[in-house]
Structure formats: C-alpha cells, structure tokens
Amino acid sequence: MNNNTEKGNALICIPDITGFTRFMVENDIGFSKKIIPPLLRTIINSNTLNLNVSEIEGDAIVFYKFGILPTLNEITQQCLSFHTNFNEQLKQLMDKHADDFTKYTSSNKLSLKVIVHMADIRSTHIEGITKLIGEDMVVAHKLLKNSIQVPEYILLTQKLISNYTNEEIENILSRYKVSSGKDEYEYIGTINYNYITLQS
Numbered sequence: 001m002n003n004n005t006e007k008g009n010a011l012i013c014i015p016d017i018t019g020f021t022r023f024m025v026e027n028d029i030g031f032s033k034k035i036i037p038p039l040l041r042t043i044i045n046s047n048t049l050n051l052n053v054s055e056i057e058g059d060a061i062v063f064y065k066f067g068i069l070p071t072l073n074e075i076t077q078q079c080l081s082f083h084t085n086f087n088e089q090l091k092q093l094m095d096k097h098a099d100d101f102t103k104y105t106s107s108n109k110l111s112l113k114v115i116v117h118m119a120d121i122r123s124t125h126i127e128g129i130t131k132l133i134g135e136d137m138v139v140a141h142k143l144l145k146n147s148i149q150v151p152e153y154i155l156l157t158q159k160l161i162s163n164y165t166n167e168e169i170e171n172i173l174s175r176y177k178v179s180s181g182k183d184e185y186e187y188i189g190t191i192n193y194n195y196i197t198l199q200s
Contacts, residue, residue, distance in 0.1 A: 006066050007122040011075070011160075012132075012140045013051060013063040014115040015043050015082045018151050020059030023110060031100045035093055039110070042089040046081045049074060054123075054130050060144065064132060069118070072156075072164045072172055076196070079114040079154040086112045087200045111151045111200065115143045118160040135188075142185045143193070152198040161194060172196075 017039065024032055036058075043061055044053065049070055051063035070078070090110060094101050119136030136159075143155060161169060172178065176196045184190045 005122055005124050008066060008120070009069075010064050010066045010119050010121055010123075010132075011051070011069055012115075012117045012119045012121075012136070013075070013078070014060050014140060014144065015063075015079075015086070016060040016113050016115065016144050017086075018111045018113055019109055024058075028100075031097070034097060034100075035110075038093060039086060039089055042085050043082055043112075046085040047078075048081055049078045051078075052130070054132050062132070062140075064119075064121075064123075066123075069160075069163055072161070072168045075116060075156075075160075076154065076172060076176070079116065079196075080198075082114055083112050083152065083154075083198050109151075112198075113144075113148075113152055114154045115140055116155065116160055117143070117157045118163060139185075139188060139191060142188060143183070143191060146181070146183045148181060148195055150197050152200065154196040154198065156194050156196075158192040158194075 017036075020036075023035075040056060040061065047053075047063065049065065051065045054062040054064050056062075069075075117136060117140045119132075119134060119140065121132050121134035121136055124131045124133060139157075143157070146155070148155070178194050178196055180192070180194050182190055182192045
C-alpha cells in the first residue's frame, strides 16, 4: 500500500456524458461497447492541460491538478476541446454504426457537459489508485445533478471564478453565452456558479 498524499487547492474538471444511463439501459450491450469506450478515450486524449485522471466512472472522467491554476481562458479552451472532440468522435461513430443508432437510440442523444471546480482536497494513493478526498469533491459530484436546463454546458463554480481578475472574467463573459445559476444541496448549502451554453 502506498500512502503518499498530496493536499491543498486543486483544479477539478469532470466531463460527463449526458444521456449515458438511458443509453446503457435501452441499448444492446455489444453496441454500447462499440460506442462508450471510444468516447471516453477521446475525452482522455483531449487533455491538453496535462490534468491527472483520478477516476473513470462510466459516464464521467474525474480530472484534477494540484498547484497553480491555469488561466480562466485555458480552462475554458480545455473544456471546449473536450466538447468539440467528443462530438466529432460521436459523429464518426454514428456514421460508422448508422443502422445500430437508428435501431437502438431512437430519440436519445448523447451529449457532454463539463463541471469545473476549485477544490481544497487531499489525494490518497492506494495500490496505484488515486482517491480524492474532501468536501469539495462531494460538491463537484453533486453539481453533476443541477437545475441547468440545457444539455451541453461548461459549469464554472463561483469558488473557481473568484480566483481570477475582473478582466479575465469579463473576457470570458464577452466571448461566450454565459448565464448564472445556483443550486442547494442537503448538508452542503447553496452553490453558486456560471455556465457557458454549448452547442453540438
């Protein structure tokens, strides 16, 4: 057992496949195996910020990075890269397996959202597996279920955004369709965030 740990502030970034549960329940497992692994690999291979992978949770990948935060623009560009490459790969898979998509998916469409948070956490390495521990990890996972009504977006928590200058924030606000939101969670309280609406 390796008990080496890191602790402190870290960037947490979770790309999450929307529609995953319905896709897995409604579809033939053989077809699902042709679609989901390539999509997850595409997300991992789109990691231009050299983020570490903590977990792959079926429909989501938990990336993290301790130390100095990337710029807000770099984070946004990373999330856009996840989204763009995911949709390009999905389109290729839909073309390659057109008959199966028609047969199995009907009105169900896979899409991508990305949760980004600034976390005060500790990492623990157990038998080669990195586990991230702390209240902020609970917050990040809770935010995967929120009140945002659009299917594809980048959610940036207020805790993350507060680390940047007004100039950096205004730059993002002026370039993208940004909305504000908040959700309340039991034991946690209200979490404020901004989100960038994305389109396939």
